[in-house]
Amino acid sequence: MTGRKRQSARHAAAAGLRALAAGLWLAALAAAPAAAQDAAGDFDFYVLALSWSPSYCAAEGAQANRQQCGARPAHGFVVHGLWPQHARGYPEYCASRAPDRVPEPLVRRYLDLMPSAGLIGHQWRKHGTCTGLSQEAYLATVRQARERVRLPEHLAAADDARLVDPDAVEAAFRDANPGLPAAAIAVTCEGRLLREVRVCLGRDLxxxxxxxxxxxxxRRDRALMPPRD
Known part of the structure; x- marks a missing residue:
């Protein structure tokens, strides 16, 4: 065999090995189990997110939900959502036998807490499906969680723009809710706006x-709470 033929044979053998390796890799990939979807009902605790509605409306501007931001009288703290959580991370968009769409009669019963049909539907699809509850039971739990947390009166009724210390907002919520530990609440901001108060609740609320x-x-020293107007 000439040198050129030997070199050609080596190249062919190498190509064959590469093809074999690729075939084995594809076969292994096909046999591997798909990534497990988040399982409904598998979570450790809830986060109740209370949004300062004027901050949402100011931040979103023309993109804000008009059902929420066009309401008169204007909303103050509203429920953004009740989110099932793991100790690290959270499940979302779990498989459910319930429909994606929340029926209008059920939506109307909860607009006092979550002031738009779009918000209620989104929270159900992304978070409610992961509780393992029906639509009605999930939204009933949202109401129970909201009733578990008292709003500080001087914050809930704020009709003027305020620069507030987020730590003072947290302290006001803790004063209004005896037994609420510092490690169970977080005040969040976005830019200079105070956005949410998040309270952690066990599965028993x-x-x-x-x-x-x-x-x-x-971590800001001051955050803006836009007025309810």
Whole structure:
């Protein structure tokens, strides 16, 4: 065999090995189990997110939901969502036998808490499906969670623009809710706006510490609470 033929044979053998390796890799990939979807009902605790509605409306501007931001009288603190959580991370968009769409009669019963049909539907699809509850049971739990947390009166009724210390907002919520530990609440901001107060609740809706949520608290000295107007 000439040198050229030997070199050609080596190249052919190498190509064959590469093809074999690629085939084995594809076969292994096909045999590997798909990534497990988040399982409904598999979570450790809830986060109740209370949004300062004027901050949402100011931040989103023309893109804000008009059902929420066009309301008169204007909303103050509203429920953004009730989110099932793991100690680290959270499940979302879990498989559910319930429909994606929340029926209008059920939506109307909860507009006092979550002031737009779009918000209610989104929260159900992304978070409610992961609770393992029906639509009605999930939204009933949202109401129970909201009733578990008292709003500080001087903040809930704020009709003027205020620069507030996020730590003072947290302290006001803790004063209004005896037994609420510092590690169970986080005040969040976006830019200069105070956006949300997030309270961690056990599956029985008792207050519980949540270090991962607490670490995401606002670090600004001052944040703006736009007025309810």
């Amino acid at each position: 008792s207050f519980r510490a949540c270090p991962e949520i607490d670490r995401r608290a606002c």
